[in-house]
Amino acid sequence: xxxxxxxxxxxxxxxxxxxxxxxxxxxxxxxxxxxxxxxxxxxxxxxxxxxxxxxxxxxxxxxxxxxxxxxxxxxxxxxxxxxxxxxxxxxxxxxxxxxxxxxxxxxxxxxxxxxxxxxxxxxxxxxxxxxxxxxxxxxxxxxxxxxxxxxxxxxxxxxxxxxxxxxxxxxxxxxxxxxxxxxxxxxxxxxxxxxxxxxxxxxxxxxxxxxxxxxxxxxxxxxxxxxxxxxxxxxxxxxxxxxxxxxxxxxxxxxxxxxxxxxxxxxxxxxxxxxxxxxxxxxxxxxxxxxxxxxxxxxxxxxxxxxxxxxxxxxxxxxxxxxxxxxxxxxxxxxxxxxxxxxxxxxxxxxxxxxxxxxxxxxxxxxxxxxxxxxxxxxxxxxxxxxxxxxxxxxxxxxxxxxxxxxxxxxxxxxxx
Amino acid sequence: xxxxxxxxxxxxxxxxxxxxxxxxxxxxxxxxxxxxxxxxxxxxxxxxxxxxxxxxxxxxxxxxxxxxxxxxxxxxxxxxxxxxxxxxxxxxxxxxxxxxxxxxxxxxxxxxxxxxxxxxxxxxxxxxxxxxxxxxxxxxxxxxxxxxxxxxxxxxxxxxxxxxxxxxxxxxxxxxxxxxxxxxxxxxxxxxxxxxxxxxxxxxxxxxxxxxxxxxxxxxxxxxxxxxxxxxxxxxxxxxxxxxxxxxxxxxxxxxxxxxxxxxxxxxxxxxxxxxxxxxxxxxxxxxxxxxxxxxxxxxxxxxxxxxx
Numbered sequence: 070x071x072x073x074x075x076x077x078x079x080x081x082x083x084x085x086x087x088x089x090x091x092x093x094x095x096x097x098x099x100x101x102x103x104x105x106x107x108x109x110x111x112x113x114x115x116x117x118x119x120x121x122x123x124x125x126x127x128x129x130x131x132x133x134x135x136x137x138x139x140x141x142x143x144x145x146x147x148x149x150x151x152x153x154x155x156x157x158x159x160x161x162x163x164x165x166x167x168x169x170x171x172x173x174x175x176x177x178x179x180x181x182x183x184x185x186x187x188x189x190x191x192x193x194x195x196x197x198x199x200x201x202x203x204x205x206x207x208x209x210x211x212x213x214x215x216x217x218x219x220x221x222x223x224x225x226x227x228x229x230x231x232x233x234x235x236x237x238x239x240x241x242x243x244x245x246x247x248x249x250x251x252x253x254x255x256x257x258x259x260x261x262x263x264x265x266x267x268x269x270x271x272x273x274x275x276x277x278x279x280x281x282x283x284x285x286x287x288x289x290x291x292x293x294x295x296x297x298x299x300x301x302x303x304x305x306x307x308x309x310x311x312x313x314x315x316x317x318x319x320x321x322x323x324x325x326x327x328x329x330x331x332x333x334x335x336x337x338x339x340x341x342x343x344x345x346x347x348x349x350x351x352x353x354x355x356x357x358x359x360x361x362x363x364x365x366x367x368x369x370x371x372x373x374x375x376x377x378x379x380x381x382x383x384x385x386x387x388x389x390x391x392x393x394x395x396x397x398x399x400x401x402x403x404x405x406x407x408x409x410x411x412x413x414x415x416x417x418x419x420x421x422x423x424x425x426x427x428x429x430x431x432x433x434x435x436x437x438x439x440x441x442x443x444x445x446x447x448x449x450x451x452x453x454x455x456x457x458x459x460x461x462x463x464x465x466x467x468x469x470x471x472x473x474x475x476x477x478x479x480x481x482x483x484x485x486x
Numbered sequence: 487x488x489x490x491x492x493x494x495x496x497x498x499x500x501x502x503x504x505x506x507x508x509x510x511x512x513x514x515x516x517x518x519x520x521x522x523x524x525x526x527x528x529x530x531x532x533x534x535x536x537x538x539x540x541x542x543x544x545x546x547x548x549x550x551x552x553x554x555x556x557x558x559x560x561x562x563x564x565x566x567x568x569x570x571x572x573x574x575x576x577x578x579x580x581x582x583x584x585x586x587x588x589x590x591x592x593x594x595x596x597x598x599x600x601x602x603x604x605x606x607x608x609x610x611x612x613x614x615x616x617x618x619x620x621x622x623x624x625x626x627x628x629x630x631x632x633x634x635x636x637x638x639x640x641x642x643x644x645x646x647x648x649x650x651x652x653x654x655x656x657x658x659x660x661x662x663x664x665x666x667x668x669x670x671x672x673x674x675x676x677x678x679x680x681x682x683x684x685x686x687x688x689x690x691x692x693x694x695x696x697x698x699x700x701x702x703x704x705x706x707x708x709x710x711x712x713x714x715x716x717x718x719x720x721x722x723x724x725x726x727x728x729x730x731x732x733x734x735x736x737x738x739x740x741x742x743x744x745x746x747x748x749x750x751x752x753x754x755x756x757x758x759x760x761x762x763x764x765x766x767x768x769x770x771x772x773x774x775x776x777x778x779x780x781x782x783x784x785x786x787x788x789x790x791x792x793x794x795x
Contacts (some may be wrong), residue, residue, distance in 0.1 A: 263684065264684050265687040268682045271599040271656060272600070274683075341599070341603050365683070385656075387577060390598065
């Protein structure tokens with residue numbers, strides 16, 4: 070693959086060309102030259118796009134693609150297509166499939182489905198057999214097959230001793246354990262954040278207490294075991310405070326927040342619109358402010374779209390019965406840019422890579438090319454026309470977003486929209 | 487103003503003050519009608535109404551059916567204690583099947599909050615919410631306010647305490663919205679476990695001492711404990727609940743003033759109120775039931791007149 074990118078502004082704080090507009094010459098998947106007015110040596114494909122910006126390829130630590138088992142929601146092939154079109158060069162895929170990905174052959178199946186694609190798919194194996202939170206799955210065997218972390222997607226590890234054992238056991242091979250922050254007995258049958266909106270709608274509330282108790286418990290377990298823990302998708306101000314304190318103890322700890330938990334508050338649920346039914350639930354302004362602060366000071370390590378396609382049959386029903394989740398890849402960049410500067414947005418979209426075993430690939434001469442191409446300044450209303458996912462359950466529908474993606478160059482392939 | 491601001495009655499929170507006034511004035515007229523020797527008017531001869539009850543109900547269903555028949559509407563009844571989802575059919579499909587038989591209006595009781603709102607967005611019929619989970623029960627709140635107005639002259643400025651299981655109650659929520667809209671003061675009273683943590687943000691007072699609450703109020707609306715909605719025991723025993731939150735005659739007589747006792751029914755005699763309280767002259771429980779028919783006639787009539795336009 071040989072390409073000459075013309076006149077692209079480089080947004081990459083790790084690159085010596087950060088914040089400058091350059092031509093980039095790519096030969097055989099490697100950046101061979103960066104400079105002004107580069108000549109096209111051998112009639113290579115030229116890319117000239119309006120207000121073109123490039124950065125390191127983006128990464129999302131939590132996506133769901135349905136396959137195997139829920140192909141009515143989406144497939145791996147279409148999920149990867151969505152990721153590429155949304156600017157992501159790597160995604161970590163959750164094991165909430167059917168069957169749940171809890172053996173090495175399950176992991177191999179996913180890898181086979183995803184191979185030879187511009188987007189790198191990193192499979193997350195289930196932490197426990199069949200995701201039942203009773204016995205550990207074969208974590209080592211799955212690691213050998215390519216599992217990058219272990220997570221029973223959005224299902225808490227109810228038994229603290231099981232999480233203790235998981236953290237200890239995974240230390241043998243440096244496995245990353247993920248624990249969903251929710252104490253189910255406190256969350257009860259809650260379907261949205263417990264606050265004035267849940268009260269006035271008569272919907273059962275899921276209090277932040279449910280998350281905070283679990284985060285506090287997990288931090289104690291991490292400190293005791295010395296393992297390697299990732300807490301996916303926190304949503305409460307107190308969780309941020311707890312994690313900030315824990316990080317002072319130099320624990321091997323990371324956490325993430327879903328973009329929609331930064332963008333929306335629970336008071337948007339005025340008419341029982343199930344697009345707003347997500348887990349963790351949308352919280353309050355105080356929580357959003359604390360989460361934002363947590364991202365700024367590094368307490369929260371990364372953002373995720375927590376992309377979760379849900380078919381219309383599980384969304385166009387009564388609020389209590391509707392499934393949790395929203396798609397998020399397509400809107401991730403545009404939504405983040407309404408909340409943060411361009412530089413911070415790119416930082417948040419690339420930071421999580423190393424935690425999930427991916428190398429950083431700064432835009433410098435001699436490095437492998439792994440980049441996202443975008444125009445950061447367009448403003449548009451996000452509608453179902455912008456959705457590539459098979460399921461159209463976007464929480465961002467009709468929101469005004471900023472910035473659109475042109476595509477990616479990654480794995481020696483180019484994928485432009 | 488001679489018409490409602492809404493096309494459906496989904497909850498009190500979607501109404502304005504003038505809507506309530508109009509419903510009351512219309513109910514005044516129908517109350518006179520149902521006390522005539524011939525208790526029926528031909529107003530809705532061309533309207534078909536389906537009563538869809540996805541949850542058990544006796545009095546609300548009877549009250550609606552009677553109201554519909556007094557207005558000469560054609561009535562279709564459908565009851566299912568199981569939700570349609572469990573049988574594999576969606577709510578929208580169930581209702582659309584019924585609507586395709588040319589039904590104009592749907593009265594629905596459903597165990598899920600927001601079921602009426604959801605339906606109103608997806609089917610072509612006027613919807614009356616006859617209770618949706620712990621969300622709203624608007625006609626109950628309207629008949630409660632109407633009964634207060636009838637007994638005390640007006641609702642504005644009155645102090646009303648709602649006692650009991652606030653957490654699981656759609657009646658409490660609709661009453662809070664209705665009373666506040668009309669300028670009454672509202673207090674809720676019950677064990678902390680049965681009061682939503684953030685209810686004070688709705689602008690109501692919270693009191694856990696029943697005697698203080700009764701001394702404060704002009705009207706006490708006593709709610710039933712909804713054991714069927716509880717996933718855990720919120721108090722140790724009915725006996726202990728009654729000790730703290732039951733109203734008996736002795737307590738009622740010890741108050742400085744004569745307060746009005748209301749109850750949306752069904753009453754658990756000896757639990758939230760004793761028989762001598764329920765049957766006392768201070769109780770307007772049976773007036774509420776009679777007013778329920780007039781209020782429901784008014785609501786159906788006003789919504790039907792919007793369909794006809």
